[in-house]
Amino acid sequence: MAADVLHLHTSLGIEQIKKIFSSTLQYSRKVEFGTVQGNDNPFDENADFQAYASLKTLFGGWIVQIYITERGDVREVQLVALGSSALGRALHGLRNAYSRSDSREKASAVVEQLRVVDPGLRTV
Secondary structure (H helix, E strand, O other): OEEEEEEEEEOOOHHHHHHHHHHHHOOOOOOEEEEOOHHHOOOOOOOOEEEEEEEEEOOEEEEEEEEEEEEOOEEEEEEEEEEOOHHHHHHHOHHHOOOHHHHHHHHHHHHHHHHHHOOOOEEO
């Protein structure tokens, strides 16, 4: 699965970040939230919090993972927008595919909301 990673530093607490992530992406009852399993973490170290939000529809869907790591007075946030490759869509059909562009759009919406609450948010 193809992925785009947004890497951020914020002074917001983990609970604030989690709340913004879920409230930004919970615009439908069909949005699913869950925990990313340790072996699915694409990064070298485990995060203090790792989860995903996704929505599947008849014509595809989107999925965004979030990894939050405590770094003293700064939280490192990694938003991963996932999407199926063209080959994956061809093999498995649209119903079982995720749109990378839709996932990027959702991840960007989370960044915008984080920036509203923390104007000092930095993209790394």
